[in-house]
Amino acid sequence: MTQTNEPVSPRDAGDSTEPTSTEVPFLVVEDLTVRFPTADGLVQAVSGLSYRVEQGRTLGIVGESGSGKSVSSLAVMGLHEAKRTQMSGSIRVGGTEIIGLSNDRMRRIRGREVAMIFQDPLTALHPFHKVGSQISEAYRVHHDVSKAKARTKAIEMLDRVGIPQARTRVDDYPHQFSGGMRQRAMIAMALVNDPSLIIADEPTTALDVTVQAQILDLLQELQKDFNSAIIIITHDLGVVAEMADEVMVMYAGRAVEFGTTRQILTHPEMPYTWGLLSSIPDVTADPNARLIPIRGNPPSLLRPPSGCPFHPRCDHKDKVPGNLCSTTLPELTTAQHAEGGHVKRCHLPDPSAIYEQEILPEIAPDLVEMTVNDEFPIETGTGLVEDSTSDVALPKER
Amino acid sequence: MFGYIVRRLISGVLVLIAVSMMVFAIFFYGPNDPALAYCPESRCTPARLANISHNLGLDRPAPQQYVEYMSGLVKNRHIESGAISIDCNWPCLGVSFKYRVSVFDYLWERFPATLSVAVGGAIFFLTIGLSSGIFAARRRGTPADKAVVGASLFISAPPYYLLALLSYLYLVQAWGIFPETGYFSPFTDGPAKWVSGMLLPWIMIGIVYSTQYARFSRGAMIDSLNEDYVRTARAKGLVERSVVRRHALRAAIVPVVTLFGLDFAYLVVGTVFTEKIFGIQGMGLAGLDAVQRTDLPMVSAYTLIGAAFIVGANILVDILYSVIDPRVRLS
Numbered sequence: 001m002t003q004t005n006e007p008v009s010p011r012d013a014g015d016s017t018e019p020t021s022t023e024v025p026f027l028v029v030e031d032l033t034v035r036f037p038t039a040d041g042l043v044q045a046v047s048g049l050s051y052r053v054e055q056g057r058t059l060g061i062v063g064e065s066g067s068g069k070s071v072s073s074l075a076v077m078g079l080h081e082a083k084r085t086q087m088s089g090s091i092r093v094g095g096t097e098i099i100g101l102s103n104d105r106m107r108r109i110r111g112r113e114v115a116m117i118f119q120d121p122l123t124a125l126h127p128f129h130k131v132g133s134q135i136s137e138a139y140r141v142h143h144d145v146s147k148a149k150a151r152t153k154a155i156e157m158l159d160r161v162g163i164p165q166a167r168t169r170v171d172d173y174p175h176q177f178s179g180g181m182r183q184r185a186m187i188a189m190a191l192v193n194d195p196s197l198i199i200a201d202e203p204t205t206a207l208d209v210t211v212q213a214q215i216l217d218l219l220q221e222l223q224k225d226f227n228s229a230i231i232i233i234t235h236d237l238g239v240v241a242e243m244a245d246e247v248m249v250m251y252a253g254r255a256v257e258f259g260t261t262r263q264i265l266t267h268p269e270m271p272y273t274w275g276l277l278s279s280i281p282d283v284t285a286d287p288n289a290r291l292i293p294i295r296g297n298p299p300s301l302l303r304p305p306s307g308c309p310f311h312p313r314c315d316h317k318d319k320v321p322g323n324l325c326s327t328t329l330p331e332l333t334t335a336q337h338a339e340g341g342h343v344k345r346c347h348l349p350d351p352s353a354i355y356e357q358e359i360l361p362e363i364a365p366d367l368v369e370m371t372v373n374d375e376f377p378i379e380t381g382t383g384l385v386e387d388s389t390s391d392v393a394l395p396k397e398r
Numbered sequence: 399m400f401g402y403i404v405r406r407l408i409s410g411v412l413v414l415i416a417v418s419m420m421v422f423a424i425f426f427y428g429p430n431d432p433a434l435a436y437c438p439e440s441r442c443t444p445a446r447l448a449n450i451s452h453n454l455g456l457d458r459p460a461p462q463q464y465v466e467y468m469s470g471l472v473k474n475r476h477i478e479s480g481a482i483s484i485d486c487n488w489p490c491l492g493v494s495f496k497y498r499v500s501v502f503d504y505l506w507e508r509f510p511a512t513l514s515v516a517v518g519g520a521i522f523f524l525t526i527g528l529s530s531g532i533f534a535a536r537r538r539g540t541p542a543d544k545a546v547v548g549a550s551l552f553i554s555a556p557p558y559y560l561l562a563l564l565s566y567l568y569l570v571q572a573w574g575i576f577p578e579t580g581y582f583s584p585f586t587d588g589p590a591k592w593v594s595g596m597l598l599p600w601i602m603i604g605i606v607y608s609t610q611y612a613r614f615s616r617g618a619m620i621d622s623l624n625e626d627y628v629r630t631a632r633a634k635g636l637v638e639r640s641v642v643r644r645h646a647l648r649a650a651i652v653p654v655v656t657l658f659g660l661d662f663a664y665l666v667v668g669t670v671f672t673e674k675i676f677g678i679q680g681m682g683l684a685g686l687d688a689v690q691r692t693d694l695p696m697v698s699a700y701t702l703i704g705a706a707f708i709v710g711a712n713i714l715v716d717i718l719y720s721v722i723d724p725r726v727r728l729s
Contacts, residue, residue, distance in 0.1 A: 077633055103638070111635030118633075123626035128648050128723055137644075138634040173724040189634070 024095065025052035026196050026229050027076065027114075032089035034071050034080065034253075041302045042086075045071040047253045049089075055196060058223065058230040060244030060261065062237065062276065066298045068253035069233045073199045076231075077116055078106040094196060112142040114197045115190035120206040121182035125174040131185045132158070132170030139192045157188035161218060180211035184218065191222060197229045204239060216242055237280060241265060249273050252299045252309035255332065259342030267337040269344040269351035271314045274359045282363075292362060308347065316354060320347040399720065399727055406716055410709045417705040421698045422464050430692055432456060435495035436482065453478065467492065470502075491702060492695030494688075501699040505681050511581035512680035515603070515672055516665035518596055522604025524658065527611025532647065534612065535619030546612060554609040559671040562602045566675050569598060579676035599676045603669070607661065614657055618650035625649065652722055659715035660708070667704040 034046040046068040053059045061069045074080055076091055078098055091098050094113055098106060118124035126134060135157055136150030143150070151170065158166035161184040174182055183203060190198055200219065204212035216239060223230055232243050240247050240261060247264040249257040249272065257270040268274055275294035282289070296313035299305050311317050311325035324347045335342040336352040348354065425432065433451040434442070451457050454477075455466065469475065470490030477484045477493050484493050486500045494501050534546035553561075569575045576598040584592035622628060623646045631645040668682025681700065688696030720726045 079629060079632055107635045107637060109635070110633055116630075116633045118626060118630060120626065124630045126627040126631070126645055126648070127725060129644075137636070141635045141637075175725050189630075 025054045026094055027051075027053040027231075028090070028092040029072070029076070030090040030092075032072060032075060032091060033087065034068070034075050035086040036084060037086065038302075043301045044304060045253055045301055046075070049250075049253070049255055051248055051255065051258070053197065053229045053231060055229050056223070056227045057246070058232060058244045060240035060247045061231060061233045061250060062235060062240055062247060063250035064235055064298055066252075066301060067250040069250050070201055071253075072250075073116075073201060073231055073233055076197075076199060077110055077114055079110075079116075108142070111138055111195070112193045113195055114199065115193065115195040117183075117186050117190045117198065117200040117203045119202040121179065121186040122174065122206070124186060125182060125189075127174055130171050130173055131177065132172075135170075135185065135189045135192055138189050142193050153192060154188070157192050158185065161185070161188045161191075161222070163188075179207050180214060183207060183211070183215050187215070187218065187222070191226060191228075194226055195228060197231070198223075199231045199233070201233045202235070203232070205234070205236070212239075213242075219243070235276075237265065237276060249276070252304055253301060254309065254345065256310065256346070257335075257344040258332070259335065260340055263335070263337065263340070263342040267335070267342070267352065268355060268359075269335045269337070269342075269348070270310075270346045271316050271348070271351075272310050273344075274355060275313075277363045278359065280363070308345070316348055319354065320349070402720070402727075403713075403717060406713045410713050413709050414702070414706055418468065418702055419464065421701050422460075422467060425694050425698050426460050426463065428694070430694060432495075432694055435692075435694075491699035494696050495693045496688075496691050496696075501693075501696045504696070505684055505699060505703060508679055508681045508684050510583065511678050512668045512673070512682060513666060514581060514584075514592065514596055515599055515669065515678060515680060516662060518600040519603030519607065519665060519672075520658070520662055522600050523607035523611060525608075526604050527608035528615050528654070530608065531612040531615030532619050532642065534616045535623060536642065538620055543616075547616070550609040550612045553605060558602075558606045559675065561606060562599075562671055562675045565598060565602050579678065581678045581680065595678075599672050599678065603665075603672060611654065611657065615650060615654050618653050619646060622646045622649040648722070652719065655718050655722065656715055659711045659718070663708045663711035666707050667700075 029052070030050045032046055032049040033044075036043040036045060049068070049072055051059065061073070063069045071080075075087060076093065076098075078101065080087065087099055089099065093109055096109065098109065101109075125131065129137075132151060132154040135154035136147065139145070139150045139153050140147070145153075155166045155170050158170055163169050163181055163184055169177075169181075174185070177185060183206075187203075198219075203219070204215050207215060219230065219232075220243065222228075230243070232239065234240060244261045247257075247259065247261050248255050249264065249270065251272050257264060257268065257273050259267075264273060265277070268277060272294070275292075278292040279294060281291055294313060295315075299309050299312070305312050305326075307324070307326040307328050308314070308317075308330055314325065317325040328347070330345045330347045332343045332345050335344050336350070344351070431447070431451075433447055433454060433456055436450045436454065437447050448457075455463060466475075470486060470488065470492070472488070474488050475486040475490045477486055482498065484498060484500075486493055487503070489502050490500055491502045493499065494504055497504060530546050530550070534543040537543045566579065570578060577594045579598050580595045582588075582591040582595050623642075625646070627649075628641060628646050631641045636645075668680050668685060670682040670686050672678065673680040673683040674686070681703070684696065685700040685704075687693075688700060
């Protein structure tokens with residue numbers, strides 16, 4: 001990763017420094033708000049979210065369950081049921097505004113311009129249809145070709161994602177595949193229409209640790225070939241470190257910190273990001289050492305906390321003068337270590353000093369070092385290990 | 399797959415043999431002496447009864463008689479008793495006490511009427527039930543959904559025979575909206591007459607049976623519409639019709655098939671209420687009639703045929719499962 005990249009900056013109301021990229025970003029999300037009316041009230045799943053993703057780049061979206069990371073990307077796919085969802089703001093995919101787009105026009109974008117890889121390939125693939133026919137179905141929706149041609153395409157894609165004997169495995173059912181192969185098939189299905197943007201929603205969470213790294217490598221390799229943009233949604237900073245060019249940390253439906261992967265992993269300035277980094281296990285440390293969790297529970301999206309949504313769980317709020325944290329929502333402002341577009345949503349006057357003195361000593365050093373030294377693939381406490389071919393070499397299940 | 403079907407068929411045959419033994423035991427050890435049926439009431443002396451018993455072979459050991467009874471399944475039988483001499487052609491399940499004809503032939507003659515009711519009714523209740531269930535599932539929580547569920551509960555509350563009887567009395571007898579019901583052969587009487595006689599029974603079976611299919615398929619569809627793979631299908635950009643039919647319905651149909659297999663088997667064996675109320679001379683009515691007249695061979699044959707249909711339907715459902723769900727395909 002180089003420092004010359006134009007950041008995919010979440011735009012702030014007061015931020016006038018427009019990126020001067022020659023290319024219009026493929027995905028532009030501006031002031032996106034997603035709300036679900038329920039019997040208990042309005043769930044504010046995403047509030048005022050803005051970001052951009054350019055062709056060939058990878059954005060990592062990090063956050064815990066309920067932070068809005070999946071909801072915002074399902075919005076990009078137009079997969080929220082219109083009747084049960086209130087959406088405002090703007091999502092432009094390849095220049096087309098998709099909020100308020102008719103079902104039929106959205107359908108033509110889905111799968112063709114933007115494709116999605118889901119978390120658990122076992123449940124995301126239809127158990128009753130052959131793997132090959134699920135892939136060729138995706139192809140035929142957007143291409144007017146014969147079944148035979150689509151089947152050839154499916155075999156080609158399975159082969160491309162590293163399924164051995166694709167010609168025979170194309171007629172297998174998902175339950176005859178191993179977990180890693182299923183996710184490969186899922187990736188083949190997502191890429192069959194050569195989409196410009198791939199959204200991978202926790203693509204490795206449901207997989208064995210040995211398979212996770214293979215899948216990530218495959219995604220990176222395919223990204224180079226297809227020059228597609230990738231949004232990778234994860235709660236695993238190890239995945240981010242390996243995959244992402246930029247990282248957006250989300251909390252309670254809002255972006256709370258954004259920057260290049262290096263900026264976020266080496267100079268985080270938001271206490272929530274610190275918490276995420278501190279809770280990563282350190283493989284080199286004493287095995288009996290306790291992990292440092294973020295205390296408290298994720299906030300209610302029905303009644304979000306006043307002020308900064310993170311303040312009830314924040315250990316550093318007394319360092320902010322007055323009770324600013326509990327009364328005023330901080331704006332996204334340029335970080336102290338501002339290079340490129342590093343922004344954070346925090347009132348702390350000197351987060352950099354706090355990070356270096358209090359947080360850094362507690363963090364698993366290898367993750368940070370690895371990021372600084374750009375050593376990939378990584379071997380960290382996040383459960384990523386070296387490539388193994390055990391998955392591919394699995395005999396055909398009976 | 400083939401081995402699986404063979405194994406299921408063998409176990410089905412074993413079940414049927416067990417059923418036939420039970421039926422025979424009831425026939426043989428039951429409180430009604432079969433010989434009485436051939437003994438004229440006014441002149442029936444114990445000696446005469448014993449004679450008839452001997453002529454019918456009823457005094458021979460039970461296993462021997464069972465084997466002879468079952469031999470009718472593979473060859474013609476000839477049943478003789480004094481002045482009575484009847485040829486019971488294959489497949490022979492005995493001779494009716496009352497009509498002195500092969501019970502199988504008698505029931506088989508009535509099978510087309512019953513089958514007409516069953517097939518037509520099934521088409522109606524599957525169409526109404528599945529479409530309203532899918533309709534409601536896709537609009538879950540809306541007034542349309544609540545209307546479907548409410549109507550389904552409302553219709554299924556009164557007993558079927560009451561609704562069928564009222565529909566006949568009002569729609570046919572009092573108001574003449576529907577033509578007189580009954581069975582007419584679609585081949586000799588013409589399809590139009592066949593349909594006109596069957597229409598009201600079909601509609602009534604259709605409406606009443608459809609209620610549980612509506613609720614069942616609604617529940618199954620709600621589950622499957624929430625499945626990850628349905629979201630995947632949408633994410634591919636499929637049109638909603640394909641998403642619903644090829645992805646959601648395909649999974650939701652599994653529990654419906656189970657229900658249908660048994661319902662259809664019961665319908666094919668004959669619905670006593672439908673046949674009685676709408677005056678259709680089918681197998682159900684013949685069975686009821688046989689019970690009323692203690693026509694034991696008829697009752698036995700009816701029971702055996704019914705058991706065969708239900709065992710067959712179960713095997714068919716199992717095979718259908720494996721066709722629908724590849725994970726069920728056993729080696």
